[in-house]
Structures are given as structure tokens and as C-alpha cells.
Amino acid sequence: QQPVQSPQAVILREGEDAVINCSSSKALYSVHWYRQKHGEAPVFLMILLKGGEQKGHEKISASFNEKKQQSSLYLTASQLSYSGTYFCGTAYGGATNKLIFGTGTLLAVQP
Amino acid sequence: EPEVTQTPSHQVTQMGQEVILRCVPISNHLYFYWYRQILGQKVEFLVSFYNNEISEKSEIFDDQFSVERPDGSNFTLKIRSTKLEDSAMYFCASMGTGGGALHFGNGTRLTVT
Numbered sequence: 001q002q003p004v005q006s007p008q009a010v011i012l013r014e015g016e017d018a019v020i021n022c023s024s025s026k027a028l029y030s031v032h033w034y035r036q037k038h039g040e041a042p043v044f045l046m047i048l049l050k051g052g053e054q055k056g057h058e059k060i061s062a063s064f065n066e067k068k069q070q071s072s073l074y075l076t077a078s079q080l081s082y083s084g085t086y087f088c089g090t091a092y093g094g095a096t097n098k099l100i101f102g103t104g105t106l107l108a109v110q111p
Numbered sequence: 112e113p114e115v116t117q118t119p120s121h122q123v124t125q126m127g128q129e130v131i132l133r134c135v136p137i138s139n140h141l142y143f144y145w146y147r148q149i150l151g152q153k154v155e156f157l158v159s160f161y162n163n164e165i166s167e168k169s170e171i172f173d174d175q176f177s178v179e180r181p182d183g184s185n186f187t188l189k190i191r192s193t194k195l196e197d198s199a200m201y202f203c204a205s206m207g208t209g210g211g212a213l214h215f216g217n218g219t220r221l222t223v224t
Binding site: 002030032034036040041042043044047087089091094095096097098099100101102103104 | 142144146152153154155156159161166167202206208209210211212213214215216217218
């Protein structure tokens with residue numbers, strides 16, 4: 001049931017783009033994306049509901065492919081502040097059900 | 112912006128001792144959760160709580176764990192007899208009615224020696 005994230009780690013230079021993927025073997029109700037900096041709590045980025053919508057948050061956007069039960073997070077023109085570990089959290093069956101988090105993708109943006 | 116607060120930020124305890132981790136969720140939220148994160152690993156679900164009862168719990172949440180909402184604001188996680196493998200960061204989170212973002216507290220780092 002745990003979603004699978006890829007890649008495990010990404011190293012970028014400032015200004016480069018990255019894509020992080022999250023896939024589930026089970027039908028999803030929603031996908032959440034969070035960023036966690038070292039020693040801090042995960043911070044909410046965005047939520048996508050089934051229906052294939054795409055959302056944006058500054059230069060970070062995401063899509064949800066309901067047919068494939070996959071979500072992708074797009075980071076464009078990355079900044080140093082984007083560094084951290086990105087987790088997708090998947091909900092099954094309802095909006096307030098528990099989130100199951102993926103194993104995370106470590107993103108390091110270098111100057 | 113309202114936030115979830117957790118105390119203490121760091122707790123050191125000896126194996127076999129009881130610990131209580133405390134959380135004050137966002138005031139108008141009705142859904143509460145505890146997660147834990149072993150250093151460098153993923154965030155793992157422990158338990159969800161709604162309407163003064165447990166909605167769901169994971170395999171990790173065995174008889175040594177319990178949760179309580181003793182009053183209108185606090186939400187606690189008790190570990191009755193701590194083990195070395197309970198050492199982790201414990202996050203409390205809350206969610207508003209209808210779903211939406213899961214708001215995390217800053218966590219309690221539990222170290223069992």
C-alpha cells in the first residue's frame with residue numbers, strides 16, 4: 001500500500017528543473033505533497049484529488065494521473081530554498097483518512 | 112497562522128519507562144493523527160483520532176501505545192513501557208473538516224536509552 005517514489009535522490013544546480021514521481025498500486029483518493037527540511041516537520045505543498053487535475057504553487061506544480069494512479073511533482077527553475085526531502089502522501093477512500101507516505105526523494109540544489 | 116504545537120521538543124527516557132507526548136492541534140480541526148519518523152527514514156502512520164475515538168491504527172500502534180484527548184485542546188500519545196526501537200521523532204498532525212492539508216507540529220524527539 002505504501003506509495004513508491006522515484007528517484008531516491010536528485011542533485012541540481014540552481015535554475016535547473018526536476019520531476020519527482022509517486023505511484024500507487026491501489027486506487028487513490030488524493031495525493032498530498034510535502035517538503036521536509038532536516039530536523040523540521042513536513043510542510044504541506046499541495047493536494048491533488050482524483051480527476052487528473054494539475055495544481056501550482058509558485059514554480060512548483062503537480063499532476064495526478066488517475067488511470068495510472070500516479071502523481072508527479074514538477075520543480076522548475078529550482079532555488080536553493082527548494083532543497084529538502086519531498087514526500088508524497090496518499091489517501092485511500094476518503095479526504096480525512098490517514099496519509100501513507102512514500103520513502104521520500106532527497107533534493108539538493110547547489111549554487 | 113494557526114499551528115500545531117508539541118511538547119516537549121526532546122525527551123530522553125530509560126527503557127521500560129512511560130512517556131507522554133503532548134500536542135495542541137489547531138483549534139477548529141477535528142481530525143488528529145500521530146506519525147513517527149525514525150532518523151533518515153520515511154514518515155510512518157501510527158494512529159488517527161476523531162470524535163473522541165481511534166479511527167484507525169497501524170501495526171506499530173500496539174498495546175504499549177494509547178492516545179487521549181483529555182480536554183478540548185490537548186491530544187496526547189502515551190507509550191507505556193518504552194523500548195530502544197521507540198526512539199524516533201514523533202509528529203502530531205491535525206486536519207480540518209472535509210479534508211485538506213495535514214498540518215504537522217514540530218515534533219518531539221524521543222530518545223530511549
